[in-house]
Amino acid sequence: MKKITFLVLLIICNNINSQSKSRYNSFDKALIEPDSVKILSLTNSKTTTISEEIYKLKNLEKLILSWSNNLNELPSSMGDLNKLKYLSFHATGIKKLPNSFEKLKNLEYLEMSSNRLDTLPFVITKLINLKEIEFSQNKLRELPKEIEELKKIEKIYLTDNLLTKLPTSIGNLKSVKLIYLINNYLTELPEEITQLKNLEELALMGNKLTFLPKNIGNLKKLKDLDLRFNKFSEEEKTRIRKSLPNTTIRF
Template identity: 35%
Template sequence: MAYYLYTPRNTSDIKSFRLRIETEDPLFKGKKKLKLAGRELGDIPNVIFQLHELEILDLSPERQSCLNFKVLAVPRGISKLTNLNVLILDTNELTELPEEICQLVNLESMALSNNMLDHLPAGFDNLKNLRSLHMANNKFEDFPMDLCQLENLEFLDMSDNNLTMLPVSISNLKNLHTLLLFLNNLSALPDSICDMTELYCLWIGNNNISRLPQNFGNLTNLDWDERYTSSVLDGNPLTYPPLEICRQGIRAIDKFLRSSDLNGVRKLVSNPTWEKSEEEAD
């Protein structure tokens, strides 16, 4: 397309970008969307930050022919787009985000997958309206704690990173219904995840998890029995419950864990050593 070869640079060229704003994207019908492409991604024109009416900004290369042009850094001027609801930055070469991005308090969805991020900027928890966050295929080793303050979050994808653990405070995400964590280095799930009862999609395949939390059966909305895929659990050294039990769904998991818990109590009660220690304590 012609605009790949020419990037307006002057304030007088704002009109050129305004003419490219669309409102008929079926995913964002009625929203004012601008998509940059080609050379524009390698050198983002600052003039677009004067388009204060923008609600959707797409800075992600889509086609193979566009992959030679990627966003290397998000300009600080992005903070001026205060009406943005959706920001798409997938498949670039970002190693960090500017703190100014945290001023976009009307953001509801952000796509950051396929970059080289290992942290989020300070103040990310200001994005209280964020409902959907895509961060797959990055370099995160630590789960960003700011995310646990985004209580309106409904969808979180952190698959294909280097996460080794989840914080206990992840249970603050009471409205989360989709959590994608496959292809990480998790060795366990925190017990607090059992309080996230709105979860219906949880993918934790290809990690190092051998046991599920004892109260995992509380997650009665999980769709594992209806929509089990390899990304759900396969690729873990699971023994408790065994993988064949887990593949049967949350009811089978709950039955196994309750039975195991009950059997453990029975063994403890019938253990003479336990009885003796109780008498000595008296």
């Protein structure tokens, strides 16, 4: 038993050691051994530009560029990081993504929260393997109808934006399980949202909704529905409860 425990601990230690060797917090140091870099984190840095040489990090899987408020532009060479799976641009100065990003076919997670974006970068509709997007705390007013191209998307976070409506094409996101639309300006939802058969959690707190789509009861897998701080009548609340008897609903 002691031998098994020792072997398990040895494996864990080796994994931790391996991860630490592949994680870098400096771009200059990462370029010294570019093939070994799997994680690059430049959190709270004073980075203003990213070098075109980033393409040399061929094995990069996770890139974090957070709290770098002076970072305004990204190099087109980032499109060559074809092993990239996780990309975070939280609280930077970035306003757009280069067109070369459409080549990041292995990207599964994309965060661009707290960037004052007024439009969703169109290029993300080309990232067909995305599973999660986080665009909260921006100034988004609408979503492109092409968002339907994200066939594998499972989680969508759009809290604290300026959205007044959703495209009808949202009904084609058949894999989505979670949608957060807290603190926007939605007055209604498209009927097509009731086609999201795998939706489990829908957060709509802090909007201007007075009713939900007629066929809201079609969301059979919906477990949690947050409708606090909207403008539903008692009659509409009763209808919603009857339509979704197995859903936890908060008004």
